[in-house]
Amino acid sequence: MTQTKKSSGHPLDGLLRLDRIPHIWCPGCGIGTAFSSCLIAMKTSGIDLQKTVMVSGIGCSGRGAGYVNLDSYHTTHGRAIPFATGMKLANPELNVVVFSGDGDLFAIGGNHFIHAARRNVDMTIICINNFNYGMTGGQVAPTTPYQAKTTTTPAGNPERPFNLPLLAYASGATYVSRWTILHTRDLMESIEEALKKRGFSFIEVLAPCPVNYGRRNREKALDSLKIYQERTIIKNDAHPTELDIDFDRGVILGKFIDLDQPTCTEMYDKTCRPKDLLYD
Amino acid sequence: MTGDVACAEGGLAAGCLFFGGYPITPATEVAERMSERLPEIGGTFIQMEDEIAAMASIVGASCAGVKSMTATSGPGFSLMMENIGLAICTETPCVVANVQRAGPSTGLPTQGAQADMMQARWGSHGHYEIIALAPSSPQEIFYQTITAFNLSEKYRLPVLVMTDEMIGHLSERVIIPDAKDIKTVSRTRPKGRKDRFKPYRPGPDGIAPMAIAGEGYNIHMTGLTHDERGYPVMTVEAQYEMMDRIMKKVRQNLDDIIETEGYRLDDAEIVIVSYGVSSRTCLAAVDEARELGIKAGFLKLITVWPFPEDLIHRLAERVKGFVTVEINLGQIHLEVERCTAGKAPAFLVGHPGGTIIPPERVIDLLKEAF
Amino acid sequence: MEFWRIPLDADEIQITRGIVHIIEDRCKGCGYCIEFCPKEILEFSTKFNQKGYHPPMVVKPDDCVNCHYCEIICPEFAIYSVEDTMNMEKAQG
Numbered sequence: 033m034t035q036t037k038k039s040s041g042h043p044l045d046g047l048l049r050l051d052r053i054p055h056i057w058c059p060g061c062g063i064g065t066a067f068s069s070c071l072i073a074m075k076t077s078g079i080d081l082q083k084t085v086m087v088s089g090i091g092c093s094g095r096g097a098g099y100v101n102l103d104s105y106h107t108t109h110g111r112a113i114p115f116a117t118g119m120k121l122a123n124p125e126l127n128v129v130v131f132s133g134d135g136d137l138f139a140i141g142g143n144h145f146i147h148a149a150r151r152n153v154d155m156t157i158i159c160i161n162n163f164n165y166g167m168t169g170g171q172v173a174p175t176t177p178y179q180a181k182t183t184t185t186p187a188g189n190p191e192r193p194f195n196l197p198l199l200a201y202a203s204g205a206t207y208v209s210r211w212t213i214l215h216t217r218d219l220m221e222s223i224e225e226a227l228k229k230r231g232f233s234f235i236e237v238l239a240p241c242p243v244n245y246g247r248r249n250r251e252k253a254l255d256s257l258k259i260y261q262e263r264t265i266i267k268n269d270a271h272p273t274e275l276d277i278d279f280d281r282g283v284i285l286g287k288f289i290d291l292d293q294p295t296c297t298e299m300y301d302k303t304c305r306p307k308d309l310l311y312d
Numbered sequence: 313m314t315g316d317v318a319c320a321e322g323g324l325a326a327g328c329l330f331f332g333g334y335p336i337t338p339a340t341e342v343a344e345r346m347s348e349r350l351p352e353i354g355g356t357f358i359q360m361e362d363e364i365a366a367m368a369s370i371v372g373a374s375c376a377g378v379k380s381m382t383a384t385s386g387p388g389f390s391l392m393m394e395n396i397g398l399a400i401c402t403e404t405p406c407v408v409a410n411v412q413r414a415g416p417s418t419g420l421p422t423q424g425a426q427a428d429m430m431q432a433r434w435g436s437h438g439h440y441e442i443i444a445l446a447p448s449s450p451q452e453i454f455y456q457t458i459t460a461f462n463l464s465e466k467y468r469l470p471v472l473v474m475t476d477e478m479i480g481h482l483s484e485r486v487i488i489p490d491a492k493d494i495k496t497v498s499r500t501r502p503k504g505r506k507d508r509f510k511p512y513r514p515g516p517d518g519i520a521p522m523a524i525a526g527e528g529y530n531i532h533m534t535g536l537t538h539d540e541r542g543y544p545v546m547t548v549e550a551q552y553e554m555m556d557r558i559m560k561k562v563r564q565n566l567d568d569i570i571e572t573e574g575y576r577l578d579d580a581e582i583v584i585v586s587y588g589v590s591s592r593t594c595l596a597a598v599d600e601a602r603e604l605g606i607k608a609g610f611l612k613l614i615t616v617w618p619f620p621e622d623l624i625h626r627l628a629e630r631v632k633g634f635v636t637v638e639i640n641l642g643q644i645h646l647e648v649e650r651c652t653a654g655k656a657p658a659f660l661v662g663h664p665g666g667t668i669i670p671p672e673r674v675i676d677l678l679k680e681a682f
Numbered sequence: 683m684e685f686w687r688i689p690l691d692a693d694e695i696q697i698t699r700g701i702v703h704i705i706e707d708r709c710k711g712c713g714y715c716i717e718f719c720p721k722e723i724l725e726f727s728t729k730f731n732q733k734g735y736h737p738p739m740v741v742k743p744d745d746c747v748n749c750h751y752c753e754i755i756c757p758e759f760a761i762y763s764v765e766d767t768m769n770m771e772k773a774q775g
Contacts, residue, residue, distance in 0.1 A: 042705060042759045049532070052543060057757060059710035059735070064757020072754060082528045087372075098532060098544060103525040105375060106534035106544075107368065108398050114332075114365035115395075118372025118380070119525060121356045122330045126376060126526050144368075147361040214718070216754040253712055300358075304351040 047071045047081075049101050056095055060246075060253025062239025063093050065213040066160050069237075070131060071100065073223035084127040087116040089141060091167045092241075093133035093160040110141030113148045116155055117296075124297045127227065128155040134175040135165045138194055142174070149203035149232045151296040156226045156233045159196065162241035170244030177277060181248040198272040200234040201289050207233035208289035210275065212260040213240070215285060222287060231295050238283070315479040316383070318450040318486045319409050320345035322457025323381045325488065327496050328407070329355035330380035332369030334362055334388060337421040338477040339411035342383035363388035367395035370406045374399075375533065377524030379461055379498075381407035385477075386415045386428055389435070396470050397436035400558060402533045403512070403520065405464035405499055407457065409473040411480040414639075414665030424477030425665030426588055427640035432472050433617050439555070441562035443569060444472040444617040446587035450484045456614070462497035463569060467561050468519055474616065476639070478589045478668055502529065510540040512554075518561050562618055571614040572623060576602065580609025582682055583627055585648050586637040587613040590669055594637050597674035606678050616644065624651035632682060634658040637674055639665055657681070700748025700763035702740045708760035711735030715752035715761050721745040724752070 042048075048071070057063045074084060081102060088097035090109035097104035107115040112130045120128045130137075137145050137159050148155070164182050165171040172182040172189050175196065179188040197208045207229050211219035219237060226233035240246055240256035251259070263279045268286040277283050294302070313321070319342045323331070331350055333343035347357040355378075360366040363384055370380035384392060389410045399406055412428050414420035428435075432444040443463050447453040453475050464471040502509050502521040511531045512520045523529035536544035537551050562569065576598055577583065586594045594610045601608040611627070613620065624634070624647075633656050636645035645660040652658050659681050663669050689695070702723070709731055716724040716738050723746055727739035738761065740746070746763060753762040 042703075042762050043753070044759050048759060049543075051541075054708060054710070054733075054758065060712040060714075061757060064759075065714070065755050068754055068757065068759060083526045085525045098534065101530050103523075103527075103530060104532045105372070105525075106532070106536065107371075108394050108535055111364065111368040111395060111398075114360060114368035115372035115375075117358070117360075117365075118330065118332055118369030118374075119376040121358055121369075122373035122376040122378040122380065123526060143361050144365050147365070213755065213757075216751065220754060254714075254717055257714065257717070300351070300356065304347075304357075306352055309352070309354060 044068065044071050047075065047101050049099055052099055055099050057092060058243045060240060060242040061092070062162065062213040062237070062241070063096070063160050065216065066158065066219070066237040066239055067096050067099065067131070069216055069220040070129070070158055070223050073220045073227060077224045077227045079127050079227055083125055084129065085119060086129045086131055087112045087119070088130070089132040089136035091133040091136045091165065092162070093131065094136055096131035110136055110139070110144065112136065113141060113144040113157070117148055117153050120153055120155055121297060124154070129227070130155060130157045132159065134159055134161040134163070134196070135173045138196065138199070139174045146199070146203040149200055149205040149234070152204060152206055152232045152293055154230050154232070154295040154297060156223070156235070158223065158235050158237060160237050160239050161196065162239045162245060164241055164245040166241045166244045170241070170248060175277075182245070193277060195272070195276045196236045197234070197275045197288050201272040204232070205234045205289060206231035206291040206293050208272065209287040210236040210238070210285050212238040212264060212285065214257050214260040218266075218285070231291070231293055313450060313486050314341060314481055314483050315450040315453045315475055316341035316411060316481065317345045318454040319383060319457050319473065319475065319480070320349065321486070321488060322454040323407065323461065324349055324353065325454070325491070325494050326458040326461035327379045327498070328381050328461065329353070329378045330370060330373035331355070331357045332360050332366040332373065332380070332382050333357070334360055334366045334384065336363070336385045336388045338413055338424070338480050339383040339385045339388070339409065341480070342409060342411070363391035364394060367392035367408070371395055371399045371402070371404050374404045374406045375525055379405070379465070381409065381461070383409040383411060385411050385413045387418060389428055389431060393436040397438065398535045399470040400436065400440045400442065401535045403468040403522070403558065405468050406470050407460045407464055407473065408470055409457065409475060412474060412476040420666050422477065423666040424480070424589065425639045426474070426476055426590060427643065427665055429474065429616060429638070429640065429643040432474055441559050442469065442472065442617055443467070443562065443615065444474050445614060446474045446616045447479065448588050448591040448612070449479055450482060450486045453479065454486050454488065458494060458496065462495070465497045465499045466519070467565065467569075468499060468522060469558070469562070474588060476589050506530070511542040512538065512557070513540045514557060518557070518564060566618055569615060570618060570620050572620055573612040573614060575610040575612065577609035577611060579607060581607040581632045582609070582635065582678060583631050584608055584610045584635045584637060584674065585613065585624070585644070586610070587616050587644065590637045590639060593669045593671050593674060597671040600671055600675055601678050604675070606682065608678060613644070619647045619651070621651045624648055625653065628652040628655040631656055635661060635674065635677060637661045637669055639663045639669060698748045699766040700746040701766045702743070702746055702752065702761065702763045704737055704739070705760045706737040707732045708758045709735050709737035710758055711737070712757065714755045714757070718755060719752055720749060721747060
């Protein structure tokens, strides 16, 4: 006999703005899974959720901030990181999580990303990489693979994509990892680790965009996930230069960088504050 | 001290604890002063990677509960427009000083102008209300920066301090009063049950109390059109409601916001309208004109935006004409012309930028036109 | 494709049992939970939810080990499992 346990709803309901669910993400879109992993990580990490804020830019992933039942800020396109930098420096007690997409963080916001990483601002960046601009209907992004079709590269993408972990590493990020939405548990644990870590943490999450990217590249949502299963290799501590995304060759996942370095706020206090202000 | 330093000191006197900046002539000295002073008093200075980031950072800092400001000049002001719009839409208080230089584009970096006045009004996309002040001396920069903070905190919007290279780099005596004699205003904070708080439900004064990050209100802020809960709502009705709030909080408080000064205006037949550094030209011109028997008076705009429409309108009923003096080729002049509604002629003494306008040019026009 | 070995302490490990809850009207029918359930206990149901999708249904309820994989991979917060404390049992060796 199976006794049904009385249930009080989905375990994440408390962290969701339920009056805004269902979210806008399409069927099969991976952002929801990444978002879910992020919320679970927030819960399990034990960080003070009242002091936790989510900041997003613009785009499909940028809608993340709108669904989390925490202080949440949906800013302008590409500017989530400088907005979040202002928040963190103004109130270092806040745990700042930036949840946004590849176009937002690395095309229009690329400059902000490298500088926040250089400064080692203590924040966690979760970048949903779905290889295109989904919100506007599937245009080429700085992460679109070479030769992939999008609405603005109908003959195939003539450009090369970014290797995001390499960029993050070169810019000074102190935690860098990459997972896919199929690797939910690793992803969740990685986000949890990043949330608890001091310094600039970057997690790239590969996620399918079946409606805009998948459709033009003959890849249904489940196909994408099967590719994530079959053509990825988990290789922690891989050197960031090996991390180009080429599914024909195999894509490397894992935690690549985990360093302990003084944060922006710590260095500012040490360098700029008069000593008597520091110890009262 | 110089006007730029006075600007930084005014910000500090108003309670500013965060400055996100980017170097630009002729506003750099504001950032330099702040970088020295803020860490001493528990605040934070950061030089961001560009003006877009500088503006975004001060909006973020303000949302985290700290009074924040930045300072820039024309090219940087252009880049800041994006997030000035965000601050307007999310109703986030902050202060932007624009130490104007001649443009367009890179223009004359080391020489002043007053040619960003319309950009101050309409530079960010969409329709909105904004407050812009125009000081005419380092002492006024000091006080008006405080006023800018007070207005921005009271009405929850970005306030612009439109100074210029001439007064920014002008050294004059600035008297800084005791802290207890400086009136500072801070945003209204919410009371009552946190779970029932609606971040954009206006209080009795038409302005919504502002919850800051980390207090447990779980607020959402977005640059999308939003309802009282702060949630995006993509309807015409929501747009009406939101626009109504951000317009009305300024339009219904014009008497509280708008500040002007008159000089020999009571019996004036000709009103010289000016603001900022050009005020100095006009004070001299009025005295000179009076000596020549021309009954001129000077209306100094301390608040340029919102524009004192009613005042110009009333004056137009009784005077012979208006002369606007400004270091551009006709911006506020257009406003004056509009507000006279054809009841009195409006003339311009303009300048393409790079130097101040000598009083003789005003006198010449007065002689010629009246 | 089950090429993993049986752990040496498999006899002693308590396998948890779970009960799957499905919030049918949140489902958008992506099928991730069905495809990737390690115990293959889910299938598409034939009925439609409010949005017109076929939500999953539990076809082998006794096989759920409460691993929560469906719960995390579901992009819609539409499925979760809770521990079935009444039916804990020793694993078969």
